Amino acid sequence: MMLTQNNNQLMLEGEWTIGNTPIIEKSIAAIDWTKLDLSNAIEINGSALTSLDTSGAYWMGSIVKALKAKNGQANLTAFHGEFANLVNFISDKMNAFEPDALDDPKKDPFFVAVGKRTYLAKDQTYRFFDFIGQVAMVTFKNLAHPWSIRWKTMWSNVQTGGVQALFIIGLLNFLIGIVIAYQGGALLKQYGANIFVVELISISMLRELAPLMTAIIVAGRTGSAIAAQIGTMVVNEEVDALSTIGINPLDQLVVPKMLALIIALPFLTVFADVCSVFGGMVLANTYLDVSFSTFVERIPQVMTVDTLLVGLAKTPLFAIIISLTGCYQGFRVSGGADSVGQQTTISVVQSIFLVIICDAIFSIITRNVPI
Incomplete structure (x- = not known):
């Protein structure tokens, strides 16, 4: 002892x-x-x-x-x-x-805690809009002088954020098309209205579900990668190094990612439209006795090009939301690896939340657009 x-x-x-x-x-x-x-x-x-x-x-x-x-x-x-x-x-x-x-820290009274959280939310909102304003100024400056855009970086982001996401987006939307056709087709089959599965799939997927699901997948995949990448650079003081040598971090890191996602997301949505409709066609052919040829012939009869355009019109807004949220949360990293994980999680949650809110607002605005 x-x-x-x-x-x-x-x-x-x-x-x-x-x-x-x-x-x-x-x-x-x-x-x-x-x-x-x-x-x-x-x-x-x-x-x-x-x-x-x-x-x-x-x-x-x-x-x-x-x-x-x-x-x-x-x-x-x-x-x-x-x-x-x-x-x-x-x-x-x-x-x-x-x-x-x-x-056993002393807890704040209820109203004090609510006040602190409200003030924090207000402060974060101001900071986010300030960040949006700075990015907008840099973006317009780059668009006015196209040669100043980091084209190589942008196309690299198109590759990683768009092309490499094709498989997961195609697979998930294909499965969603099957699920929607199966759930709706079970009811239609009871009334002998199997053929109306074409309207169910083509309108719901092209106008709402395919763009929304694609944006959610991209928010979880690409948005988190953006936040983690920038957050790691902040921890390693690489962002400070860019500022020291006279390079605007927004110009180098944010604008190429945002433009890349604005370019990639509409194409990903079109691919998702095709995969989801094909999934519905497969289910309709095997379960509802609606042949592929009948399904394809009926699509232009039951929907207009406006349905497709309404779905595509919202994708640039989704791309801006996802990229800006990911970049903003990445820049807010402080400390070490724990902070990177925290802000990455926050970026995904906020991106999905804002995308759904934006989709709801867009649906109300375009409610009078003919199907």
């Missing part, structure tokens, strides 16, 4: 160093506090110590803190000169930092 208990005296023995931490812990745990007369000061004697480092001093300081928690007092005696200095230093630091005070 590294500690001997004798009446109101605790005798420290041997080497109190980091290598003996398990033994020291067991020795401290074996202290019988009931045998100590806490009405008098407890003597902690260091005359038998042969070695002491900061780890050992920390554990000795924990004994002092335990005594204070029990309303007792400690008296450090017989420590060698260098040991005494180290013990006093560690004890002072432990007194300056009281983790027990942080275990």
Whole structure:
């Protein structure tokens, strides 16, 4: 044992160093506090110590803190000169930092908490609109001088954010087309109205579901990648380095990503339209006895080009929302990897939320557009 208990005296023995931490812990745990007369000061004697480092001093300081928690007092005696200095230093630091005070923080009253959250939300909203304004200025400047656009970076983002997303977008929309056709077709089949599955699939998918699902997938895939990439650059101080050498980070990082997504998302939506309608065709052919030829021939009879255009018209707005939200949350990263993960998660949630809100508003605005 590294500690001997004798009446109101605790005798420290041997080497109190980091290598003996398990033994020291067991020795401290074996202290019988009931045998100590806490009405008098407890003597902690260091005359038998042969070695002491900061780890050992920390554990000795924990004994002092335990005594204070029990309303007792400690008296450090017989420590060698260098040991005494180290013990006093560690004890002072432990007194300056009281983790027990942080275990049960005092909660704000309800209305105070609501006020703080409201103020924080207002502040974040102002910052976001300020960010949008800065990006708009840089974007218009680049569009006025096309040679200043980072074309290579932009096409690289089209590749990663658009082309590489084709498979997952095509597969999910194909499955959604099957599900919609199956769920709606089961009811239509009861009334012998199997043929109306064409209207169900073509109108619902092309006008609403395919653009919305594509935007949600892109928000989760590309939006999170944007936030994580910029956030990592912020942590590594690469963004500060760009500013130091005279390059506007918005010009280098935000505008190419936004323009790339504005270009890619409409094409991804068209691809999603085709895949979802094809999924509905497969289900209609196997479950509702509506042949491929009949399905294809009926599509132009039941819908107009306006239906397709309404779905495509909202995709540039979705692209702007996803790219700006991802970039904004990436720039808000501070600290280390934990912050990158936090802001990436926030960017995905906010992007999907804003995309759905935008889609709802757009649906109300275009309600009079003929199907």
